Structures are given as structure tokens and as C-alpha cells.
Amino acid sequence: MSAIIMDSVTLRYGKESIIEELDWTVPEGKITVLIGGNGCGKSTLFRSAARLLKPSSGHVLLDNILLEKMSTKEAARKMAILPQSPAAPEGLTVLQLVKQGRYPHQTWLKQWSEDDEQAVQKALRATSMLELSGHPVDELSGGQRQRAWIAMTLAQNTDILLLDEPTTYLDMTHQIEILDLLFELNEQEGRTIVMVLHDLNLACRYAHHIVAVKDKTVYAEGAPEHIVDADLVKHVFGLDCLIDRDPLYGTPLCIPFGKGRRAVTG
Amino acid sequence: MKAFRPLHGAVSLLIDQRTVFKIISLFACLLIVFIASAALGDIKFSPVVAFQTIFGFGDPFQHMVVYSFRMPRILVALFAGAALAMAGAILQGLVRNPLASPDLIGMTAGGSAAVTAFLAIFSDKSNALTVSIGWLPLAAFIGAAVTALLVYMLAWKNGLSPIRLILIGIGLTAAMKAVTTMMMIIGPIYQASKANMWMTGSVNGSSWSDVLMIAPWTIISLVAVMMAGRHLNMQQFGDELAIGAGARVERQRIFFLVLATALVGGAVAFAGGIGFVGLMAPHIARRLVGSHAGGLIPATALIGAILVMLADLAGRTLFLPLEVPAGVFTAAIGAPYFIYLLFRTKG
Ligand SMILES: Nc1ncnc2c1ncn2[C@@H]1O[C@H](COP(=O)(O)OP(=O)(O)OP(=O)(O)O)[C@@H](O)[C@H]1O
Numbered sequence: 001m002s003a004i005i006m007d008s009v010t011l012r013y014g015k016e017s018i019i020e021e022l023d024w025t026v027p028e029g030k031i032t033v034l035i036g037g038n039g040c041g042k043s044t045l046f047r048s049a050a051r052l053l054k055p056s057s058g059h060v061l062l063d064n065i066l067l068e069k070m071s072t073k074e075a076a077r078k079m080a081i082l083p084q085s086p087a088a089p090e091g092l093t094v095l096q097l098v099k100q101g102r103y104p105h106q107t108w109l110k111q112w113s114e115d116d117e118q119a120v121q122k123a124l125r126a127t128s129m130l131e132l133s134g135h136p137v138d139e140l141s142g143g144q145r146q147r148a149w150i151a152m153t154l155a156q157n158t159d160i161l162l163l164d165e166p167t168t169y170l171d172m173t174h175q176i177e178i179l180d181l182l183f184e185l186n187e188q189e190g191r192t193i194v195m196v197l198h199d200l201n202l203a204c205r206y207a208h209h210i211v212a213v214k215d216k217t218v219y220a221e222g223a224p225e226h227i228v229d230a231d232l233v234k235h236v237f238g239l240d241c242l243i244d245r246d247p248l249y250g251t252p253l254c255i256p257f258g259k260g261r262r263a264v265t266g
Numbered sequence: 267m268k269a270f271r272p273l274h275g276a277v278s279l280l281i282d283q284r285t286v287f288k289i290i291s292l293f294a295c296l297l298i299v300f301i302a303s304a305a306l307g308d309i310k311f312s313p314v315v316a317f318q319t320i321f322g323f324g325d326p327f328q329h330m331v332v333y334s335f336r337m338p339r340i341l342v343a344l345f346a347g348a349a350l351a352m353a354g355a356i357l358q359g360l361v362r363n364p365l366a367s368p369d370l371i372g373m374t375a376g377g378s379a380a381v382t383a384f385l386a387i388f389s390d391k392s393n394a395l396t397v398s399i400g401w402l403p404l405a406a407f408i409g410a411a412v413t414a415l416l417v418y419m420l421a422w423k424n425g426l427s428p429i430r431l432i433l434i435g436i437g438l439t440a441a442m443k444a445v446t447t448m449m450m451i452i453g454p455i456y457q458a459s460k461a462n463m464w465m466t467g468s469v470n471g472s473s474w475s476d477v478l479m480i481a482p483w484t485i486i487s488l489v490a491v492m493m494a495g496r497h498l499n500m501q502q503f504g505d506e507l508a509i510g511a512g513a514r515v516e517r518q519r520i521f522f523l524v525l526a527t528a529l530v531g532g533a534v535a536f537a538g539g540i541g542f543v544g545l546m547a548p549h550i551a552r553r554l555v556g557s558h559a560g561g562l563i564p565a566t567a568l569i570g571a572i573l574v575m576l577a578d579l580a581g582r583t584l585f586l587p588l589e590v591p592a593g594v595f596t597a598a599i600g601a602p603y604f605i606y607l608l609f610r611t612k613g
């Protein structure tokens with residue numbers, strides 16, 4: 001089964017094409033991580049899945065249904081999307097923000113059901129944002145804000161989650177906390193998770209499936225152990241590195257070459 | 267926060283008690299300003315007498331002063347203020363910029379241009395109007411609506427981009443001001459001063475028939491905005507998030523723009539181009555109750571109403587026997603406020 005299928009998709013801003021004839025299948029119930037250099041089109045791919053950018057050719061399927069044939073509300077009940085740099089209206093509190101994630105589940109009469117309440121509480125707890133729930137979002141630190149946004153995405157309670165760089169701004173503890181949370185959501189509830197990560201080592205640890213984007217299309221995809229090597233890093237990022245094995249997890253570990261200081265020994 | 271779920275959860279709502287308290291306080295302020303407006307003027311009553319008279323316990327003279335002279339203009343000020351303020355809140359939500367307002371988008375200027383055109387076109391050689399002055403509000407409304415339509419049409423390019431909307435609005439405002447000036451030059455002198463009064467915004471000369479038109483118009487619009495509140499909330503997040511969360515962004519945006527136009531058209535038609543209310547009121551309200559539509563819209567409406575009522579009260583009491591149009595006072599506070607906002611949003 002596949003959660004999202006992109007079939008020969010071409011994406012353009014005006015005349016300039018960013019993605020050309022890309023084929024990509026997101027496996028259901030797995031964690032997929034997109035990697036690639038700045039400006040290679042990762043966020044653009046997300047925008048097309050988010051119905052914000054129509055492919056100029058090709059098709060996007062969600063749950064094996066053509067995305068353009070689905071109402072946007074229906075799509076929002078299947079898939080939640082966290083954009084790369086979202087902005088909250090002035091003075092909105094964390095709770096009000098997270099509640100907004102319930103939007104696709106609400107109707108005119110049912111503006112706040114028990115389900116809404118529970119989903120919001122669960123999302124706040126999972127992101128440890130309960131104590132901050134009364135705070136205005138624009139007065140939080142970058143990391144706290146990011147967690148509030150993730151809570152909003154979680155409150156949408158969808159089978160598929162798309163997160164564009166969810167760990168940016170987070171300190172190491174919170175990076176691991178958020179990735180662990182997503183990992184658990186995947187393990188325990190079988191949710192499909194697609195995210196962009198810039199930390200290749202964390203990507204290799206958490207992803208079942210890695211997709212490297214380069215030259216307007218998918219350069220390589222597969223399990224990190226199978227595809228991540230010095231050659232791939234050289235091609236995708238233009239960086240020389242040594243690939244070792246993570247001593248704790250056995251997953252690929254990328255040690256980049258560069259300048260810098262050597263440790264003082266002896 | 268308190269959830270409200272009657273009928274076994276078939277209907278459910280979430281209510282924030284703190285916001286409710288603030289809105290009730292604003293409503294109390296509105297009542298105080300209302301009573302003060304009824305009591306003060308060239309003839310003064312005590313607040314108690316004004317209060318009694320409002321409820322029908324005054325002597326015939328008091329009754330006449332309050333009911334025939336003051337109440338119509340107070341009520342028109344109240345509803346026009348509320349309408350302009352709500353239109354501002356809607357536009358600021360759509361455009362996601364605290365500087366957006368009906369004045370900036372050209373709606374008020376369009377209404378004023380139509381009024382001067384009406385006065386110039388329908389006057390004969392002896393400066394008398396050839397048609398009933400009763401058509402003037404309709405002209406103002408059409409002017410606001412046509413300008414709004416022009417702005418939307420010119421700004422439309424594969425959807426409605428908020429920034430284009432503002433830029434084109436600024437351009438059309440300038441064009442409408444040019445039309446206004448031209449009409450004032452072409453038209454008879456006496457009409458020019460009348461037109462000028464209208465453009466500044468005044469509720470002098472409002473009648474009960476005006477109240478009976480602007481009141482339902484504003485109240486129906488208020489209910490419509492409140493009912494669509496959660497969509498307005500989503501609009502404030504911008505397209506990327508709103509579409510991702512399942513909002514039909516374009517359709518809702520058109521709905522809100524039509525609503526804002528209706529509100530401005532109504533206000534301009536009966537009170538003229540009272541400026542800066544649509545800018546200030548939503549901003550103050552946002553400070554007070556936040557950006558959530560459920561609290562923002564009623565708070566904005568109340569603050570807008572209070573501002574214009576106060577401006578009218580000041581206009582007809584401070585410089586007696588002279589009467590200054592309400593719009594002069596809203597502009598006197600509004601212009602510095604606008605500059606302050608400009609400075610604040612620069613960073
Ligand atoms: N709205 C837009 N209009 C025109 N071009 C755009 C737009 N958004 C992005 N681009 C261009 O498309 C290309 C891909 O951008 P995209 O945001 O998808 O990159 P990315 O892979 O997400 O990069 P990053 O890692 O920096 O987030 C870039 O060259 C960018 O300049």
C-alpha cells in the first residue's frame with residue numbers, strides 16, 4: 001500500500017521548473033525522510049502534496065485517489081502538513097493555535113466536540129506544551145514555537161503527516177524528543193510520516209526510507225543502510241565525507257571532511 | 267475556557283470566560299458613552315435624566331431633544347463605527363497586515379467620489395438637486411462597491427494575492443480622490459462644501475429612517491461574520507496552512523470581501539467617509555482579546571462604535587456653537603496612530 005503517489009510530476013513557479021517528471025511513492029505506515037541541498041525543491045514537493053501548487057503535468061494520488069478529485073477538507077482529514085516557516089496571527093495563544101488543527105473535523109454546529117478536546121489535549125501533552133498553552137505564540141522561543149506548530153499538526157489527527165524541517169530551531173534534547181515522538185506515533189499507531197531533515201545522521205537513524213532529491217528529480221531512494229554512502233553524499237550535497245557506522249544504532253554515520261581543528265593529543 | 271455542548275453533543279462550542287468578561291466590559295463602556303451622548307449637547311441633562319428619558323420617562327421637551335435630535339445620530343454613529351471597524355478586522359485578517367483597512371483599499375474613497383459625482387451631476391443651474399437627496403446613500407454604497415469590485419478584478423491573477431490587493435487599493439484610492447476633486451471643481455460651490463462635509467464623515471442630520479436602514483444591515487453582517495468566524499481564523503494563517511488544514515481559501519476570501527464591502531458601503535452611505543476607525547478599532551481589539559475571531563469581531567465592533575460615538579460627541583460639544591464633523595476627530599487620533607503602527611511594523 002502507498003500513502004502518496006507522485007506520477008511523473010512536473011512543478012513550476014511561472015516558467016521555471018523546479019521538479020521535472022518525478023516519480024515517487026510514499027510507503028504507508030513507514031517513516032520517509034527527504035534529503036537534499038538547499039533550494040533543490042523539497043518544500044516545493046510538499047507544496048504540491050498540500051494542494052498549494054498544481055503540477056503542470058503528472059498526477060498526485062492520496063490514498064490511491066487523485067488529489068484534484070478530492071475535496072480539500074477530505075484531504076485534510078487524511079493528511080496534515082507543517083510548512084517550513086509558518087506564521088501565527090498576532091496574540092494567538094498556543095491553545096488557540098493547536099485547536100485550529102481540528103478545523104477539518106468541525107462543522108458549523110459541531111465547533112468543539114469531545115474528540116476535539118481529547119485530540120488537542122493529547123497533542124499538547126505529546127509536545128510538552130501543556131504548561132505553555134495559555135501563552136501567545138509570538139512570545140515563545142523558536143523551539144517552543146516549533147513545538148506548538150507540531151502540536152497543531154498532531155491535533156489534526158491524520159494517518160499521514162508531512163513535516164517540513166520539524167527539528168529546525170530545536171535544541172538537541174527537543175530534536176530527539178520530537179523525532180522520538182514521531183517514531184512512536186509511527187510504531188504504535190502506524191501513522192505514515194514524511195519529513196524533511198537536514199541532519200543526515202538523524203535521518204539515517206529514524207527513517208525506514210530515504211529519498212534524496214537532486215537535479216529536479218529523485219536521485220536515489222531506499223533504506224538508509226542500502227543507499228547512503230560517500231558517493232551519494234558527494235552527488236547530492238557536493239560534500240566529501242566518510243561514512244561510518246553509528247556505534248549505538250548501526251545506521252550510517254556521516255563524518256564530513258573540511259577544515260577545522262584537530263584534538264590536542266598526548 | 268469552557269466547552270458548551272447541549273443536545274448530547276450535536277451542538278458544541280468553546281467559550282473563553284476571560285474574553286466574555288472583556289466584551290461585557292466593553293459593552294458597559296458603550297452604554298456609558300451612549301448615555302453621555304444623550305445627555306450632552308447645547309442643552310445639557312444630568313445622566314439620570316438622560317437615562318430616564320431613554321426609557322420613556324422624560325418630559326415632552328426632554329423626550330424631543332433626546333429622541334428626535336440626538337438618538338438618530340448617536341445610533342448611526344454606533345452602527346457606522348461598528349461596521350467600519352468590523353470591515354477593518356476582516357480585511358486585516360485576509361491581508362494579514364495590520365495596516366489594511368477600508369480606507370487603504372479605496373472603498374471609502376470610492377464612496378466619497380460617488381457622492382460628489384451625484385451632487386455634481388444631479389444639480390440644476392440654480393444649485394437645486396434634480397432628484398431626491400434620499401438617493402445619496404445609494405450612490406455612496408454603489409461607489410464603495412464598484413471600487414471594491416475594481417480592486418478585486420485588477421488584483422485577481424490566478425487567485426487573490428493580499429499584497430496586490432493593497433497596492434491596487436492604494437492606486438485606486440488616488441484615482442478616486444482625483445475624481446472627487448474634479449467633481450468638486452465642476453460642481454456648484456455650495457455643493458462642494460456639502461460634499462466636503464460628507465467626505466470628512468459626519469452623522470449630523472441623521473434621521474430615524476437612516477437608523478432603520480443601517481442597523482439591520484450592520485447587525486446581519488455581524489451575525490454573518492460571527493458564524494463564519496472559524497474560517498476567518500484560518501484565513502489569518504495564510505494560504506499554505508489554511509489549505510493544508512482543509513479550508514477552501516479562495517471561496518471564503520471572496521465571501522469575506524463581499525461582506526466587508528457591504529459593511530463599508532452601509533457605513534459610508536449613512537455616515538460618510540469616517541476615516542481610520544477601520545484601522546484603529548481592530549488593532550486595539552487585538553491587543554485586548556487576541557486574534558481569535560470569536561472574541562476579536564465583537565470587541566472590534568464595540569470599540570469602533572465607541573470611537574465614532576465619542577468623536578461625534580466631541581464634535582458637537584467641544585467647540586460650541588460650532589459643530590465639527592466626527593471624521594475630523596477620528597482622523598486627529600487616527601493619523602498619529604497610523605504613523606505609530608507604521609513604525610511598529612517596520613521592524
Ligand atoms: N514562491 C516561489 N516562487 C518562485 N520560486 C520559488 C518559490 N518558492 C521557491 N522557489 C524556488 O524554487 C526552488 C526550490 O525551493 P524549495 O523551497 O522547494 O527548496 P528546498 O529544497 O525546500 O530548500 P531548503 O532546504 O532551503 O528549504 C528554489 O530555487 C527557490 O528559489
Ligand SMILES: [Mg+2]
Binds near residue numbers: 042
Ligand atoms: Mg524547504
